[in-house]
Amino acid sequence: MSNEELKIKLSELFPSAVFEEGGEWLTFLVEPTNWKTIAQQLRSSNDFDYLFCVTGVDWKTHLTMVYHLTSTTHRHTLVIKSKLDRNNPEIETVSDIWRTAEFHEREAYDLFGVKFLNHPDLRRLFMTDDWKGWPLRKDYEDPINMIKL
Amino acid sequence: MLSLESITNSIHAWLNNTFNPTLALLLEFVIVGTCAIGLFTVLGLVLVLMERKVSAYMQIRLGPNRVGYGGSMQTLADTLKLAVKEGLTPDGADKFLFNLAPFIVIIISMLILAPIPFAKGFQIWDMNIGVLYVSAVSSVSVIGILMAGWASNNKYSLLGAMRSGAQIVSYELSAGLSILSIIVLTGSLKISDIIASQENGWWIFKGHIPAVIAFVIFIIAVTAETNRAPFDLAEAESELTAGFHTEYSGMKFALFFLAEYVNIFIACSLGAILFLGGWMPLHIGNWSGFNHIMDFIPSSIWFISKVFFLIFVIMWFRWTFPRLRVDQLLNLEWKYLLPISMFNLLLMTLVAIMGWHF
């Protein structure tokens, strides 16, 4: 399915959907509060069964969670973006829909401090449990480990 | 011809002539003890070197080749290194049992040296229950291993020891049954009798197929009993790091290591005694010329070469096969080897009663 077809199909499914132009794949902007229901619908109605990349981006004013979804049957790819409040980033977990999200969300929590609501086991993944700060945020300072170029 | 038997006899005669019988006996104890310990060390050194060379050959490497000629002194250097290393005792360990365990293991493997005939008439103690003694004493070594595993206060050690316990206890059965099937033929547990009964041919040839089956089962069972790959679950390197001797270092580790190799030697010599005629030369029926030539090779060489052939086979296993899983190991014993060896014993009894063997 091409991006255009997918866009039409998704617009039917979610009438209030907002899409972002540019980029290789169709980008779908969602509100963090709606994300869980949209994710369930994407999984069930459009065969988006394979979540291959979950990551966060720190835009200094806000955080964005980026989910890359693809379908192993139809081979169409969709990018989901969700804008989060930088001071209190919260989003529903999708680890019960795509099991791989469990680890990826722990990574995002570890590096960006995004709180995934209802995540079964949300704690630091790479850093030690008592680590202070969120390393991949732009304002993170670590005088010992970071080398400024 | 100068043989080991005549040497020991002349020493015995000289001691009895020079001293009173009690003192002579005590002196003989000392000599035998020293020889046993010396043999123990030499065996350890030679077998470790042999293992390293065999493994190197199988793994397209050279093996040790720096210390001594062709690396012959490598194990000596390693032993020296281990001897000067600190023998650590972990903080949470049960110190008494922890330090006792390696000695139990090594004393047991020394004890089994007693009835092994290294040449014609060259035997520490030819007791009338020789084979029974060997299998009885060798099963005690599991206590040493369990002790080491428990006292180390390490979970890996504990798992290794428990595996080892289950393994040795179960494989003892089929080893015992395959030993029994030869006892059925010889009618005696005395090792010199067993060897004497093979004068006109080794049991593996004379005993037909049941003897071959018993031999194969025996080799598998002793490989398992000595904790060698593919049955090295007690020290499964990739699973339990080093199993029951994870926490041991220095000379205490060396004792475990030495005991393992001496156990292999003893198991293989038992195999050689029971199935391959011990120190008996290879005799074929009534080819008197051939038999006569074979008699010229000293009995000690016959014995040692048979044992080392079996040791080589066991080393060959180790460097070829992957390791079994713990449940597969027990399945193999209880579901396959034990029923087969029981049936084999029945068959062998039938063979013995009907006199079908040669």
Added chain:
Amino acid sequence: MYRETQILKAVPSNIANDFDDNNEMIINVGPQHPSTHGVLHLVITLSGETIKNVEPHLGYIHRSIEKMCESLSYRQFIYVTSRMDYLSSHINNHGCALCVEKGLQIEVPARAKVIRVLMDELTRLASHQLWWGAMAMDVGALTPFFHAFRERETINDIMEETCGARLTMNYMVPGGVMVDLHPNFQTKTKEFIALFKSKIDEYDELVTGNIIFQNRMKDVGVLSKEDAISYGCTGPTARASSVSCDIRKLYPYEVYNQLQFDEVIETGGDCYSRYLVRMREMRQSLSIVEQLIDNIPEGEFQAKTKAVLKLPKGEFYSRIETARGEFGVYIISEGATTPYRIKFRSPGFSNLSALNHMAKGYKIGDLVAIMGSLDLVIPDIDR
């Protein structure tokens, strides 16, 4: 929940106190353990020998490569990625170069494309050879490791001549490859093909057919197709569960669409299937190298690029098939000389997340076999 602080506390206690109410024992596998292939730390809960739970603790070799890349230019950051999946460093570099080329819309010369594919496939072969040796070692056969290294050595020699390095090659640059092929490359590679064709049968003889090996691998660590997709498994791990996920076939890059090769798929989903997939993949890679070695086009090995690369504002994602699975590079550019944010989607990370699901209910020995069949490279997981 088992935390690091608790691990520290648990050390001096008595072993008998470490059994909880259900007679379950918690045991730390790693970070120093012979079969975790690096500094992976697994906290496993055992009931006897049976595994109840496996919990990976990561981060022992976390260098925050993503953060480092944010301050490196588009030429520099590629070299850092060699240190992630060190066994397929060529392919990592390739994935990054592809992403930068996508952003700059650089057309890579035909010669460079072929060289890249050749190097990728040789890397895949070398990686699978190492895996084969380590896999056999995990289940207790020590000898195959040396046999595998013997052949891997020839590949390393080939790499050394052309790239100047044996492990972290740093050969791919945006726009092509760094230097042209060494004059010996073709003859040496042909020699290697001839050698390896006989050796791969030897591999099968030594390990594949072994009854103990098959018993250890069959029906162990079964991963169903649905679970493989849900856990985001890729590469041989997913293909063994009959998921078609070979990026070389699905989203062909470079010259893969002109080549004759099969996507290897097995249906068992167990360790043995994963083993077979990799063994068959080696043959496929060998045939790809064979097809290309005589057909390297003449011409430039590198496209003309500007000295300072500046990606336009936007987002770029490239996917590439490494020896372990799908490697994704996600670059967010703000138009500067350095990436604003870079994300590496590493195949091992997702494959590892399925470990708990796969290992539950099996024995400790199986855990080792499962980890071996996943072909984990820890720096790739920790990044």
